[in-house]
Amino acid sequence: MIHTFSMYADISIENVNFCEKVFDTNYTLISEEIKSENDGISATITNMYGGWKLFLTIDAIKLLGTPNIAETDYYKVEDFLNKFCMENFGEILDLILTRIEYRYDAVLSPVEREFFLRRYKKIIDKRYFAEKKTFNTSIYHSNKSKSKIVYDKQSERDAKGVKIESYEKNVLRYEVKLLNRHLYYNMKKHGIERNLKNYWNQNIYREYFTKEFKPILYDGDYYKLYDIMKILDSADLREKEIAAIRELLLLASRKGISEAKKYYSRYMFNRYLSILEELGVNPIVIPKNDTVPNKDGCIKNPLSDIFI
Numbered sequence: 001m002i003h004t005f006s007m008y009a010d011i012s013i014e015n016v017n018f019c020e021k022v023f024d025t026n027y028t029l030i031s032e033e034i035k036s037e038n039d040g041i042s043a044t045i046t047n048m049y050g051g052w053k054l055f056l057t058i059d060a061i062k063l064l065g066t067p068n069i070a071e072t073d074y075y076k077v078e079d080f081l082n083k084f085c086m087e088n089f090g091e092i093l094d095l096i097l098t099r100i101e102y103r104y105d106a107v108l109s110p111v112e113r114e115f116f117l118r119r120y121k122k123i124i125d126k127r128y129f130a131e132k133k134t135f136n137t138s139i140y141h142s143n144k145s146k147s148k149i150v151y152d153k154q155s156e157r158d159a160k161g162v163k164i165e166s167y168e169k170n171v172l173r174y175e176v177k178l179l180n181r182h183l184y185y186n187m188k189k190h191g192i193e194r195n196l197k198n199y200w201n202q203n204i205y206r207e208y209f210t211k212e213f214k215p216i217l218y219d220g221d222y223y224k225l226y227d228i229m230k231i232l233d234s235a236d237l238r239e240k241e242i243a244a245i246r247e248l249l250l251l252a253s254r255k256g257i258s259e260a261k262k263y264y265s266r267y268m269f270n271r272y273l274s275i276l277e278e279l280g281v282n283p284i285v286i287p288k289n290d291t292v293p294n295k296d297g298c299i300k301n302p303l304s305d306i307f308i
């Protein structure tokens with residue numbers, strides 16, 4: 001659900017003096033002291049624009065000691081933050097959320113991870129996603145408000161020469177990051193205050209994953225064309241509709257979804273995709289010569305369980 005998040009608080013010189021006494025060092029050196037004493041948390045104190053600020057970045061997995069983070073874990077984190085502020089700054093601080101990173105980890109075989117990354121590159125319009133330059137196991141998009149990324153976590157760890165944690169093995173990770181500009185927009189437009197509790201929410205988490213990924217990765221499982229045709233033939237569809245959907249699938253397979261979309265009106269394109277979604281079929285076809293690791297000839301969509 002949650003991976004990392006960042007917050008800040010306006011603090012006073014009294015808070016800074018209190019912290020310097022706790023660690024018996026200058027505020028510029030406190031960051032390393034806090035990091036060494038608290039797993040998963042980094043803190044920086046700065047004097048900017050005429051005022052003192054505390055910046056925190058927290059890895060929820062490390063802080064809680066588990067990758068299986070639930071909505072109810074919020075209260076453990078809240079208790080930790082209150083205690084952290086009291087012990088190190090002398091009072092509970094008004095912490096404002098500036099970034100939060102939602103994650104979904106799909107544990108898949110190397111063949112499946114490679115399949116999905118290859119398919120996603122064919123699905124996604126390059127105007128919205130860009131392949132990462134450093135290695136070919138990531139697809140991402142970022143702007144000043146939000147970012148989303150799909151990447152092979154194990155390959156990423158290997159490429160960086162970093163130890164792979166047990167919960168990172170065989171993982172294809174999907175991430176949605178909400179940046180400060182988006183959180184500020186939500187506050188001004190929708191009255192959603194920038195506090196952690198408002199975003200530590202399972203429904204909000206699923207809503208963002210659905211909004212960010214479903215329109216480009218689509219719902220439904222993956223099949224070869226022969227199996228899709230069997231599903232269409234068994235559905236209550238007219239022959240003309242079946243033929244049109246087949247043509248769309250072939251176009252998407254040859255040219256990609258974005259190019260295939262140009263051959264249809266928005267209404268007809270969305271209608272055909274809606275039919276496929278109702279039948280549990282992803283519009284991207286497994287190539288004829290691809291080996292399917294599952295006996296039923298179907299590759300399950302890792303995101304189907306999380307989409308609303």
